[in-house]
Amino acid sequence: MEELAEDFYRRSYSHASFLRLSLQKKEALVGCCVLVSCRLRNWPVAMGSITCLLETDPALVGGVYQELLKILDVDVPKTNITDILEAHCREYKLSSADVPEELAESSKDLATRSVALVELAADSWIVTGRHPIPIMMASIFLSWQSLKPTKTRLKYSLNKFCKLSKMPMNKTALTRVAEMKEVLWKLGQELPWRRVGEEMAPDDVLRNVADILQHRYALLRAALQTHEETLQTHKETLGTGIQPSTEDLRPEQGELKSVTGDSDEEDSLAPAAHWGKRMLFAPPCVRHPKIRRVDTAERADVNGDEEISDSEIDSYIRTPQEMRDYVQTQHALLSEDAQSKGE
Structure with missing residues (x-):
């Protein structure tokens, strides 16, 4: 295996793609040659193990590994x-x-x-x-x-x-x-x-x-069926406006507290906008989607130092009719309070 890794390194190092490399990439190239040799000999070695040994960036090792496979033109079996x-x-x-x-x-x-x-x-x-x-x-x-x-x-x-x-x-x-x-x-x-x-x-x-x-397998089917029934029951109770009682629901159909302390199940019971929140099992990118940042276009002509016009000031001042209505309402409330205290 050592001879095979050395042969791969000589062939790749003399290639034009690897002539001018930094020291970090050269170390990654050595690790990738060892990784290819191990996988060709059915040695179960992970790329993460090579990355930890080299103490380098996994993305760097992955890029060098893909380029190495193209240069060597070898068919490396995929490891599970x-x-x-x-x-x-x-x-x-x-x-x-x-x-x-x-x-x-x-x-x-x-x-x-x-x-x-x-x-x-x-x-x-x-x-x-x-x-x-x-x-x-x-x-x-x-x-x-x-x-x-x-x-x-x-x-x-x-x-x-x-x-x-x-x-x-x-x-x-x-x-x-x-x-x-x-x-x-x-x-x-x-x-x-x-x-x-x-x-x-x-x-x-x-x-x-x-x-x-x-x-x-049987438990997975049962859990999915129970979850679907729970969602259907919850949807029906929301449609009728009746709050579901805890006695009618099984513990896993009510408010669930997972062993991690998270409330994913509560989120799945709530009518979430994203469909991944309603699934019992879903990919991580679906259950926890990244919130995209929305860039709001700021108006260039507004800086906060503009003068306030007289019409804007007048809009904040009560009219005489509004003042009379306000005083009448205050008198009516005070009279009602006095009557209630007298009784």
Whole structure:
């Protein structure tokens, strides 16, 4: 593999497109040659890993990588996040030799549970357009907690877990953990053996991850059906002007509080202008669309220092008729107050 990467580097470095490069781009070129070699040999290496090793801009590495593929004219097989995940799990130091037995977990079990969580995240649009490293870290963290949901593991935060496993923490992974927990919570509400009227706590979600993943397709259909019925009921109650009672609605049909503390479900029940707010599962760009800035054209002839004309001043002064009406209204109000106090 080293010889293949060196060969790619010699061929690309002598090309006209890479003759005059900065030192940063030359380092990115070396990393891209290694990445191409790994993918040709079916080594699951992510571009984010190369970027972290080089400590450079991901956009820069991506641009150099695309240009390198055109120059070398090689057909690199596309890697799936689930393929990379198995290799990524081995980087976490969670064996019994590294951590206490209560916190130890095999990389094989972590990979199996993490792959299932990533597949569920893909079905609920969490993976769409997202960087793989935060998603993999979030899935591994939730897998580690859910495989043995003891009080000790459930108390661990993502930051503490990364320190335990000797992995650098990715701040974006905190958001992915919250999003995955929210999806698991929504599906956990549809478990048939859950008590009616009982709301599932965040810790209970992690204890039921195995059941949720095993029946995730049926739970996804049930959650979507429940959400559509809730929207229809809410629309009918708004049309009649009657406020829906909490007794008639199931807990997940009323005001929902997600495990992240967000109110996405409340926004989805409200008649939002954007259709993404009404969807239970939707791509991130649809659920949280960026508000485009509207540039208002300012009038060049108005600066705030203009003189006020007499007609504008007169428009703010009450006319004699308005003054008489005002005085009569004041007398009428005072007389009514006096009569009410006398009674």
